[in-house]
Amino acid sequence: MPARERSATAMQAPELIQTQTLEPVDLESAVEPTPEMQARARRLGIAGKLAIAWLVLIVAAAVLAPVLPLDDPNENFAQIAGQGPGTDGHILGGDGLGRDMLSRVVWGSRASLLIGVGAIVVGLVVGGLFGLMAGYRRGRTETVFSGLFDVLLSYPQLILALTLVTVLASGEGISSTRRTIVLIFALGVVSIPVLGRITRANTLAWSEREFVLAAKAMGARNRSIMFREVLPNVLPAMFSIALLGVAVVIVAEGALSVLGVGVQLPTPSWGNIIAEGRADLRDSPHIVLVPTVVIFLTVLALNFLGDVVRARFDVRESAL
Amino acid sequence: MRMILRRVSHLLVVLFFVTLFAALMTSLLPGDPVDAIAGFASPEQKEALRDQLGLDDPLYVQYGRWMGDFLTGDLGGYYSVTGERPVIDRVRDALPVSIQLMVEAQILTLLIAVPLGVITAYRATSRFDRATNTTAFGLLALPNFALALILAYYVGVQLEWLPVSGYVAPSEDLLEHLRRMALPVIALAAGQIAAYMRLLRSDMIATLQEDFITMAKSKGISPSRVLWRHALRPSSLTVLTVAGLNVGVLISGAVVIEVIFSLPGMGTLLAEAVFSRQYIALQSLIAIIAVAFVLINFLVDLLYSVLDPRIRNART
Numbered sequence: 001m002p003a004r005e006r007s008a009t010a011m012q013a014p015e016l017i018q019t020q021t022l023e024p025v026d027l028e029s030a031v032e033p034t035p036e037m038q039a040r041a042r043r044l045g046i047a048g049k050l051a052i053a054w055l056v057l058i059v060a061a062a063v064l065a066p067v068l069p070l071d072d073p074n075e076n077f078a079q080i081a082g083q084g085p086g087t088d089g090h091i092l093g094g095d096g097l098g099r100d101m102l103s104r105v106v107w108g109s110r111a112s113l114l115i116g117v118g119a120i121v122v123g124l125v126v127g128g129l130f131g132l133m134a135g136y137r138r139g140r141t142e143t144v145f146s147g148l149f150d151v152l153l154s155y156p157q158l159i160l161a162l163t164l165v166t167v168l169a170s171g172e173g174i175s176s177t178r179r180t181i182v183l184i185f186a187l188g189v190v191s192i193p194v195l196g197r198i199t200r201a202n203t204l205a206w207s208e209r210e211f212v213l214a215a216k217a218m219g220a221r222n223r224s225i226m227f228r229e230v231l232p233n234v235l236p237a238m239f240s241i242a243l244l245g246v247a248v249v250i251v252a253e254g255a256l257s258v259l260g261v262g263v264q265l266p267t268p269s270w271g272n273i274i275a276e277g278r279a280d281l282r283d284s285p286h287i288v289l290v291p292t293v294v295i296f297l298t299v300l301a302l303n304f305l306g307d308v309v310r311a312r313f314d315v316r317e318s319a320l
Numbered sequence: 321m322r323m324i325l326r327r328v329s330h331l332l333v334v335l336f337f338v339t340l341f342a343a344l345m346t347s348l349l350p351g352d353p354v355d356a357i358a359g360f361a362s363p364e365q366k367e368a369l370r371d372q373l374g375l376d377d378p379l380y381v382q383y384g385r386w387m388g389d390f391l392t393g394d395l396g397g398y399y400s401v402t403g404e405r406p407v408i409d410r411v412r413d414a415l416p417v418s419i420q421l422m423v424e425a426q427i428l429t430l431l432i433a434v435p436l437g438v439i440t441a442y443r444a445t446s447r448f449d450r451a452t453n454t455t456a457f458g459l460l461a462l463p464n465f466a467l468a469l470i471l472a473y474y475v476g477v478q479l480e481w482l483p484v485s486g487y488v489a490p491s492e493d494l495l496e497h498l499r500r501m502a503l504p505v506i507a508l509a510a511g512q513i514a515a516y517m518r519l520l521r522s523d524m525i526a527t528l529q530e531d532f533i534t535m536a537k538s539k540g541i542s543p544s545r546v547l548w549r550h551a552l553r554p555s556s557l558t559v560l561t562v563a564g565l566n567v568g569v570l571i572s573g574a575v576v577i578e579v580i581f582s583l584p585g586m587g588t589l590l591a592e593a594v595f596s597r598q599y600i601a602l603q604s605l606i607a608i609i610a611v612a613f614v615l616i617n618f619l620v621d622l623l624y625s626v627l628d629p630r631i632r633n634a635r636t
Contacts, residue, residue: 147333150334151334151337151338153568154334154337154338154610154613154614154617155338155341155610155613156567156568156571156572156609156610156613157568157569157572158571158572158575158576159571159572159575159606159609159610159613162590162594162606163341163342163345163606166345166594166599166602167345167348167349247461251463254463254465254466255463255464255465255572255575255576258465258576258579258580258591259575259576259579259587259590259591259594260591260594260595261594274465274466274469277469278469278580281469281472281473281477282473282477285473285477288466288469288470288473289470292462292463292466292469292470295463295466296458296461296462296463296466297461299460299461299462299463300457300458300461303457303460303461304457
């Protein structure tokens with residue numbers, strides 16, 4: 001069975017087919033995706049390679065942080081307190097308490113990436129499962145899960161995450177590990193409806209295809225059709241949204257840090273380094289700027305690759 | 321008519337769940353919430369407070385009482401050594417500040433994003449279009465709190481053009497109000513401008529290929545009139561959709577921006593309540609924000625069906 005069929009013509013969006021029949025106007029060349037333009041969108045290009053290189057670099061930094069020749073991220077060197085980049089032996093300078101900035105940013109990538117990826121994995125597994133069931137089974141299942149997505153979406157995302165973190169891990173004596181786990185859970189819950197909806201919308205479309213009918217006719221069980229026939233085709237859409245989602249979560253952790261419920265200090269995260277640096281903004285702006293640049297590049301890379309995945313697999317925006 | 325009834329019943333269901341979660345938040349806290357709210361109090365005082373808050377009642381009783389209080393404007397109190405101060409007093413001052421911030425950011429967004437979207441769509445693939453798009457893509461990757469801090473440092477501290485904190489009511493001194501709101505509004509609007517512009521651009525490009533545009537052009541109507549009158553009108557629905565989708569982003573952004581620029585709005589109250597563990601105040605603040613969010617979305621939905629006859633007639 002051609003369960004993983006992804007031929008270009010089959011996936012062509014109806015809108016695109018329609019525009020081809022229109023009279024050409026002077027903007028035509030800008031819109032009509034010629035084969036060359038589509039091919040270009042699918043290829044990674046230099047920017048795509050740079051994006052992947054950057055992500056590999058920060059993931060490597062996060063994984064290898066304990067073995068890299070770095071200062072302890074929590075050790076105070078009084079002489080570099082608030083000193084900018086280029087200080088002797090401390091390439092990125094020190095923060096307000098004299099802790100090595102390079103070390104804190106590298107160690108901070110652990111917390112930030114762990115939360116970003118962890119929350120999206122929670123969203124992918126739970127939201128994906130719910131969305132798949134809603135889109136495939138329809139009927140009451142769909143009503144229940146779509147209702148759940150609606151309710152979760154009826155809180156502003158940051159406020160929902162803030163509430164969950166406050167309820168589950170605030171107050172004195174909360175360990176850094178517990179706070180991090182709760183952040184993953186809270187931001188995961190926030191991402192469930194986003195990933196659930198895209199999965200449901202795509203499942204709806206794929207469930208009506210001939211190969212699903214054929215699988216049913218051959219007597220395949222529903223569960224096996226859902227996971228072996230439909231899911232592989234829905235994955236690209238989920239993946240492209242998930243890439244954007246990791247970026248959103250990393251930024252959200254920063255926003256929560258500003259509100260006082262990000263990763264628990266002294267464990268560094270990109271977000272709480274920025275939040276902590278606010279106090280020294282006037283004299284030592286580099287404490288805010290260094291992690292800002294790192295977040296900026298990471299989000300840029302993830303957004304860019306999300307777009308590439310979307311172009312390559314022809315994920316339709318209308319399915320959102 | 322039936323459609324409106326269905327919408328309203330959907331609205332009520334969502335409001336129920338949203339308020340339920342906020343109302344029971346304090347009871348769901350691990351440990352004794354009274355210890356957190358009033359850690360300074362003596363055991364007898366704590367017992368009295370627990371009684372007063374009814375934290376031992378069944379959850380449905382707690383929800384009912386909370387709803388009654390909420391609707392009559394009793395939002396609970398801040399507890400401190402010196403006694404209890406009602407939350408509603410602070411909310412009354414804070415709410416206008418947040419609304420001003422969001423409305424001003426929204427106005428700035430539209431003022432910049434709509435012309436940019438239209439021009440880049442008309443001149444698609446030109447150098448200007450590419451530069452604008454690249455900038456927008458970059459702006460989307462810059463967290464608003466980071467942009468806020470960068471603006472505060474370069475414009476506020478280095479150049480000393482604008483103040484970086486404090487708030488003046490527009491009724492007091494409009495010019496000073498705008499001066500103080502400028503940086504927060506820009507920080508909040510930047511990401512929105514990028515999002516609006518990109519969507520409006522792709523929407524306009526599609527519209528410009530429609531037959532009625534060709535028709536208008538062939539009648540000899542000037543290009544600018546075709547662009548601003550004929551093509552922009554159908555795209556206004558897209559702008560409204562984006563606005564609806566972005567309300568949550570706007571609220572979340574405003575909360576953080578307020579904290580950074582020390583604007584005395586709802587976000588600052590929220591952060592303060594989290595910091596000092598005033599959970600009663602926190603649950604009221606969260607409920608207000610969530611209910612406002614649901615109502616705005618409901619209004620956008622209604623407006624949408626009023627503006628677009630296809631939707632208005634489709635389901636009746």
